[in-house]
Amino acid sequence: MYRVGIIGLGSIAARYSTPDDEYPYCHAGGIRLCDTTELVAVADMSADRQADFKSTWGPGFPDNSIKYYETDVQMLESEKLDIVAVCVRGPHHFEVMQNVLRADIKAIFLEKPAGCSLEEVDTMTAGADAKKISIVVDYTRHWGPHLIRLQSLIKDGLIGEVQSVIGYCGGGVLSFSIHTTDMICQFAGYDPVSVTGFVEGGGNVPEPYEPEPAIVGATIKFENGAIGYHVGKHGVRGAFSVDVLGSEGSVQAGFYSGTTVQKGGNVIDNSTLDLPENASPFKVVYKQITDYLEGGQLPHCSRDDYTAVNEIGFATIESAITGQTIELPCQNRKRLIYANG
Ligand SMILES: NC(=O)c1ccc[n+]([C@@H]2O[C@H](COP(=O)([O-])OP(=O)(O)OC[C@H]3O[C@@H](n4cnc5c(N)ncnc54)[C@H](O)[C@@H]3O)[C@@H](O)[C@H]2O)c1
DSSP, rough: OOOEEOOSSSIIIIOOOOOOSSSOOOOHHHHHHHHTTEEEEEESSSSSOOOOOHHGGGGGGGGGGOESSHHHHHHHHHHOSSSEOOOSOOHHHHHHHHHHHHHHOSEEEEEEEOOOHHHHHHHHHHHHHOOOOOOOOEEEGOOOOHHHHHHHHHHHHTSSEEEEEEEESSSTTTTTTTHHHHHHHHHOOEEEEEEEEEEEEOOOTTTBBBBOOOOEEEEETTTTTTEEEEEEEOTTOOOOOOOOOOSSEEEEEEEOOOOOEEEEEEEOOGEEEEOOOOOHHHHHHHHHHHHHHHTTOOTTTTTHHHHHHHHHHHHHHHHHHHHHHHEEOSSSOOOOOOOOO
C-alpha cells in the first residue's frame, strides 16, 4: 500500500463528498476506494476543519488510523509518505510545493491551478525533475472512465483524423475553465502551438497579484493541425463537455453528459464502444499514480501534459490583454494571477 498525506482539508480534499458516496468527488474518497493507497496523515491549520474531517471521514478508515497535523511542514517532517496531495488554494501552491519537494516522497498530486504564474510552475517542475518525482495536476474531469476510453478510441482512429475540438466551460481561466482546457487537449493532443484568447472581469485582489479573468473564448492551434475552440459563454450547453470533430465522424461527450458517436452520418450504438463503468475520478487517478510507481506508464496530466494546459491558460490571458495571438511557450512567464480557486 502506498502511504498518502493530504495538505488542506477543504472542499476538494474532503467536503464535496462523504464516505457513503458511491463515486466520491474528493481526495479522501478516492484514496479510500483505491486498493493501492492508504491515507495515513492530513494537515490543516484550522482546528474546525480537522474536527470536521475526523467526524466525517475518520470512521471511514481503519481504526480512525489517520494522524492529524496543523501544517504541511509538521506532517512532512513527521511522516514517511509516498504520495502527497496538495489541496490548498492556488496562491498557496507555490510555498507548499517548495515544502513538499524538500520531503522524501515519490509523487505529488497537485490541485489545479498548478500555480499563479508560469514562473512558479516552471520552478515546481524543475524541482520535481531534479528529484525525479512525478507531479500530476488535478484536472479532475479528465478521469471520467468513459472519457479515458474515448480518448484512447479517438487516438486509435475512431473518427479518423481529429480536426477540431470544441470545449465548453466558462469561469476563471486558470482555476475553473482550465478543466475544459485540459479536456480539449485530451482529444486534440498536448502539443499546442498558439493561442488567441478573449476574457472578461476580474475584481480586486491583493498586491502583487493581477485579477483572474473569466474566459469568454479561446482558439488553440495544435502542432498536428487540429484547432481547439474553448467556448466560455455556452448558454445552456453543459460545462466540462466537448465536441470532437474528425475526418470520418464526431464524438459528443462530457464528464456529466452522455456520449454520442456519429460516423458517416449514422449514430453508433454505444454498446459497441466498450465504455467502462463509472468510478470516482479520484480513485482512477490514485490508481494511475501507484501503477506508475510500480513501473507502469506516467499518469495522465503529468509533466508535459499539465505544462501544455498551463501554457494555454496563461496565454489566453496574455492574448486578451495584449490583443495578440500568443505563440507558445508564452514569453511572459512572470504575470502573477490571483488564481484563488
Ligand atoms: N479539482 C476540482 O474539481 C476542484 C474543485 C474545487 C477546488 N479545487 C482546488 O482545490 C484547491 C483547494 O480548494 P478548496 O475549495 O478545497 O479550498 P478550501 O478553502 O475549502 O480549503 C483549503 C484548506 O487548506 C488549508 N490550508 C491552507 N494552507 C495550509 C497549509 N500550509 N497547511 C495546512 N493547511 C493549509 C486551509 O485552512 C483550508 O482548510 C484549490 O487549488 C482549488 O482550485 C479543485
